[in-house]
Amino acid sequence: MTSARLSKFIRQNAEPILSEWEAFARTLPRGSSMDVDALRDHAKAMLEDIASDMETPQTERERSDKSKGAQPQRHTVAATEHGHARAGSGFTVVEMVAEFRALRATVIRLWTAQLPQFGRVEADDLIRFNEAIDQAVAESLERYAGEINETRERFLAILGHDLKNPLGAIAASVSLLRETASAGADRSKVIQIIQNSTLRMTNLVADMLELALSRLGDDMPVRTSEVNLRDVIERVVAEIGATYPTAQITTSFHGDLAGRWDAARLTQALTNLVANAAQHGDLSKPIHVIGRGDRTEVSIEVRNSGPTIDEERLRQLFEGRSAARGESRDRRHLGLGLFIVDKIVTAHGGSIDVRSANSETAFVVHLPRAELERKPKVRSLESSASA
Numbered sequence: 093m094t095s096a097r098l099s100k101f102i103r104q105n106a107e108p109i110l111s112e113w114e115a116f117a118r119t120l121p122r123g124s125s126m127d128v129d130a131l132r133d134h135a136k137a138m139l140e141d142i143a144s145d146m147e148t149p150q151t152e153r154e155r156s157d158k159s160k161g162a163q164p165q166r167h168t169v170a171a172t173e174h175g176h177a178r179a180g181s182g183f184t185v186v187e188m189v190a191e192f193r194a195l196r197a198t199v200i201r202l203w204t205a206q207l208p209q210f211g212r213v214e215a216d217d218l219i220r221f222n223e224a225i226d227q228a229v230a231e232s233l234e235r236y237a238g239e240i241n242e243t244r245e246r247f248l249a250i251l252g253h254d255l256k257n258p259l260g261a262i263a264a265s266v267s268l269l270r271e272t273a274s275a276g277a278d279r280s281k282v283i284q285i286i287q288n289s290t291l292r293m294t295n296l297v298a299d300m301l302e303l304a305l306s307r308l309g310d311d312m313p314v315r316t317s318e319v320n321l322r323d324v325i326e327r328v329v330a331e332i333g334a335t336y337p338t339a340q341i342t343t344s345f346h347g348d349l350a351g352r353w354d355a356a357r358l359t360q361a362l363t364n365l366v367a368n369a370a371q372h373g374d375l376s377k378p379i380h381v382i383g384r385g386d387r388t389e390v391s392i393e394v395r396n397s398g399p400t401i402d403e404e405r406l407r408q409l410f411e412g413r414s415a416a417r418g419e420s421r422d423r424r425h426l427g428l429g430l431f432i433v434d435k436i437v438t439a440h441g442g443s444i445d446v447r448s449a450n451s452e453t454a455f456v457v458h459l460p461r462a463e464l465e466r467k468p469k470v471r472s473l474e475s476s477a478s479a
Contacts, residue, residue, distance in 0.1 A: 175235030
């Protein structure tokens, strides 16, 4: 170990400090299955921030204000991003604070073990170090709490958003049954829609619980089986047609649409896309749903007429964050349906293209036939400048 002022000691001995940080993090329930990079997430940058903070001159008034929590927080990128990452990885707040406690103890133990003496200078270093650690904890907790609150907002809004379509289909179908009660009409198709929608609602509740438990992290579990996406498309169109009876929804199919995917998840994703087109598009013109299959992939395009979406809005379509960040409190327009679509498609190793120009918007989902690595896909965004 290199003897030095504490800030210099931290910089010179970052590796042994990080090794102990990693070893402790691995003992936590979520840490046992994480790789080295994930365990050390932002730790080295935080050590650098802490050392820099200790070397920044401060007056006695500033020190007093800091000790009382009266000074504005610095919002260093490393500490806030660490809180974001730990929330996404499923760490509890107790586990995250325990990481900082272990970091504090490690640095103090390693530093004091090689000190020839402990005097006023060392005591001042220790005070500044503890202040810097406390600042990092506060920043991480602020971001962590924000992520958890956003997750709660998403969970509640997604539950309401995705149950709306099957409930609407059931309500419309029941109304139709009532109207045709004396006409002796064949109701088997309507009854089938009710059955399908009821089953989807049951599955959606299970999905929402699953998403809440995973805190809407990057991965959504899928259960693949042999499925023909033509059947999925036809079921979805029937359901949305019942919910939006004035919508003109056309379908066309080209090539082989069979493969191994999660039919329930893709039904959910496609329902969100078609319902989004019916809700926000120009219903005086048709909504086109087109399935195409070739040797490597199947694509599903949902195209509708309506106002052009500007490029900035296109970039935000799949985030589902607006309400959680206070931009809009209307939960009916959160964009959560598209957020879910993005999660489902990514879980299948696929990607989404979006284009909006000349009063027409199209979403194209690309689903690879082969099992691919779960890596984020590049999403192409095309838009005309006029919204």
